Amino acid sequence: MKYDLIDRQLFIKNRKNFMAAMTPNSLAVFNSNDIYPVSADSTLPFAQHRDIFYLSGVDQEESILVLFPDCPKAKHREILFLKETNEHIAVWEGEKLTKEKAFETSGVKTVYWLQDLEKVMFELMTQAETVYINTNEHYRANVETETREDRFTKWLKDKYPAHSVAKSNPILQRLRSVKDQIELDLMQKACDITEKGFRRVLNFVKPNVWEYNIEAEFMHEFLNNRSKGFAYTPIIASGNNANVLHYIENNQQCKAGDLILLDVGAEYANYSSDMTRTIPVSGRFTDRQKQVYNAVNRVKDEATKMLVPGAYWEDYHVEVGKLMTSELLGLGLIDKADVQNENPDWPAYKKYFMHGTSHHIGLDTHDYGLLHEPMQANQVFTVEPGIYIPDEGFGIRLEDDVVIQESGEPFNLMRNIPIAIEEIEDLMNS
Structure with a gap:
C-alpha cells in the first residue's frame, strides 16, 4: 500500500457498530476479493473488497474476517484468517501481513492462518444459529463474475445447511453511508x-x-x-x-x-x-x-x-x-x-x-x-x-x-x- 497507516480505531468502531446490528447467536463472514486473471500469468492489480476493508483495514488478498459477538470463547468474537507468509513469499511477492501487523492494522487480536479455517469454522458453526453472508445489493450492481465471496457462500451453505441465513448488506448500506x-x-x-x-x-x-x-x-x-x-x-x-x-x-x-x-x-x-x-x-x-x-x-x-x-x-x-x-x-x-x-x-x-x-x-x-x-x-x-x-x-x-x-x-x-x-x-x- 502507498497510503499511511490508518488509525485502527476506525475499524474497531465499524466492527462494533456492525455487531450491534446482528441478531443474537449469529456470525458474519467477509472475504477479500480475488486477484483476477487476464491471460497467461497476467493479472489485474489487486483491489480489496470494500466491506472487509471497512471492517478491518486489511488490504491484501486471501483474507477472511469472522465476527461472532455472542461466541462463548471471547477470543473468537473477532477473527482474521490470513494467507500464511514466509521468507519465500516475501522474496517473490513482497511483504504480507504477519499476525502482529494484522493486529496493528485492524485491532483484531485473534489471527489464524487460512489453513486453520475449516477446523475453526466447524467449532464456530456448532455454536451459532445464524450466519450472515455478504451479497452485493447496490442499486447499480451488475456482476457477472463469480466472486470469492460467492464461492465461500456456496461452500458454507452446502456444508452447514441447517443454519439460518441472513444478509450483511442491509446493515452495511446504513453504516457505510454515514462517515466517521x-x-x-x-x-x-x-x-x-x-x-x-x-x-x-x-x-x-x-x-x-x-x-x-x-x-x-x-x-x-x-x-x-x-x-x-x-x-x-x-x-x-x-x-x-x-x-x-x-x-x-x-x-x-x-x-x-x-x-x-x-x-x-x-x-x-x-x-x-x-x-x-x-x-x-x-x-x-x-x-x-x-x-x-x-x-x-x-x-x-x-x-x-x-x-x-x-x-x-x-x-x-x-x-x-x-x-x-x-x-x-x-x-x-x-x-x-x-x-x-x-x-x-x-x-x-x-x-x-x-x-x-x-x-x-x-x-x-x-x-x-x-x-x-x-x-x-x-x-x-x-x-x-x-x-x-x-x-x-x-x-x-x-x-x-x-x-x-x-x-x-x-x-x-x-x-x-x-x-x-x-x-x-x-x-x-x-
Missing part, C-alpha cells in the same frame, strides 16, 4: 490530491494536446501524492465528446476553441473523490460557453443547499429539475410550450440534462446508501449537474463532493478546487 471523521479526513486527502492534479492540468492544457496527454498529467500527480491512481475510469472529453456521458476513450486531439470536460478523481487509501470541471482548450471561454457554464454552476450551488438531514433523494432530484428547467428557459434551449407539454416521466429539461445530480460517495465512487431513507449528517454526496448541447459542439458538467451537516449548508470537500470562470482563465493564462 477519520473517513472524512481520508476523503479530504483524496480531494486534495485531485486538486493538485487539476491545477497541474490547468498549466498544461493548450490547443493540440491530446486527451490522453491530460490523463497522463493527472496520473503523474496522483502517483506522486501516494494515490494508486484514479478512483474510477477517467473521462477526458473534448468538444462533442463531452456529450457522451461515459466517454472514456480519451484518444482525441483537443482543438482551439473547444471545451474539455474533465471527470476525474484520485483515490486515497481506497477512498474515492469524484470531481468534474470543464475548461477551455484555448484558455478563454466564449460568451456562449460562459452563459451555459454559469447556468450549470448556479444549479450546482442551489442544489448543494438542498442536501440537508431529512431530505429525500427522489424529492431532491425533482427540485433540481425545476432549477434546471428555469436555467434552460433562460438559455433559450427550451421554451414554455416544451414545459407545458412535457412528459412527467421525462421532463423537458431531460433533453439537455439526462442524468442524476447526486450519488453517495465513499469507499466506492457510487457508495452504499439506501436512497429511500432520509439523508443524514456525515453522509457524503456528489453534486454534478450538466448541460449537454450536441448542436453547439460542447457539454458542461461541474461536480463537487460535499458532506451533509447537522445544520447549515453542506461542507464542500472540493472548496479549494478552482471553479469560477475568472480563476480558471487566470490560472490557464498565468
Whole structure:
C-alpha cells in the first residue's frame, strides 16, 4: 500500500457498530476479493473488497474476517484468517501481513492462518444459529463474475445447511453511508490530491494536446501524492465528446476553441473523490460557453443547499429539475410550450440534462446508501449537474463532493478546487 497507516480505531468502531446490528447467536463472514486473471500469468492489480476493508483495514488478498459477538470463547468474537507468509513469499511477492501487523492494522487480536479455517469454522458453526453472508445489493450492481465471496457462500451453505441465513448488506448500506471523521479526513486527502492534479492540468492544457496527454498529467500527480491512481475510469472529453456521458476513450486531439470536460478523481487509501470541471482548450471561454457554464454552476450551488438531514433523494432530484428547467428557459434551449407539454416521466429539461445530480460517495465512487431513507449528517454526496448541447459542439458538467451537516449548508470537500470562470482563465493564462 502507498497510503499511511490508518488509525485502527476506525475499524474497531465499524466492527462494533456492525455487531450491534446482528441478531443474537449469529456470525458474519467477509472475504477479500480475488486477484483476477487476464491471460497467461497476467493479472489485474489487486483491489480489496470494500466491506472487509471497512471492517478491518486489511488490504491484501486471501483474507477472511469472522465476527461472532455472542461466541462463548471471547477470543473468537473477532477473527482474521490470513494467507500464511514466509521468507519465500516475501522474496517473490513482497511483504504480507504477519499476525502482529494484522493486529496493528485492524485491532483484531485473534489471527489464524487460512489453513486453520475449516477446523475453526466447524467449532464456530456448532455454536451459532445464524450466519450472515455478504451479497452485493447496490442499486447499480451488475456482476457477472463469480466472486470469492460467492464461492465461500456456496461452500458454507452446502456444508452447514441447517443454519439460518441472513444478509450483511442491509446493515452495511446504513453504516457505510454515514462517515466517521477519520473517513472524512481520508476523503479530504483524496480531494486534495485531485486538486493538485487539476491545477497541474490547468498549466498544461493548450490547443493540440491530446486527451490522453491530460490523463497522463493527472496520473503523474496522483502517483506522486501516494494515490494508486484514479478512483474510477477517467473521462477526458473534448468538444462533442463531452456529450457522451461515459466517454472514456480519451484518444482525441483537443482543438482551439473547444471545451474539455474533465471527470476525474484520485483515490486515497481506497477512498474515492469524484470531481468534474470543464475548461477551455484555448484558455478563454466564449460568451456562449460562459452563459451555459454559469447556468450549470448556479444549479450546482442551489442544489448543494438542498442536501440537508431529512431530505429525500427522489424529492431532491425533482427540485433540481425545476432549477434546471428555469436555467434552460433562460438559455433559450427550451421554451414554455416544451414545459407545458412535457412528459412527467421525462421532463423537458431531460433533453439537455439526462442524468442524476447526486450519488453517495465513499469507499466506492457510487457508495452504499439506501436512497429511500432520509439523508443524514456525515453522509457524503456528489453534486454534478450538466448541460449537454450536441448542436453547439460542447457539454458542461461541474461536480463537487460535499458532506451533509447537522445544520447549515453542506461542507464542500472540493472548496479549494478552482471553479469560477475568472480563476480558471487566470490560472490557464498565468
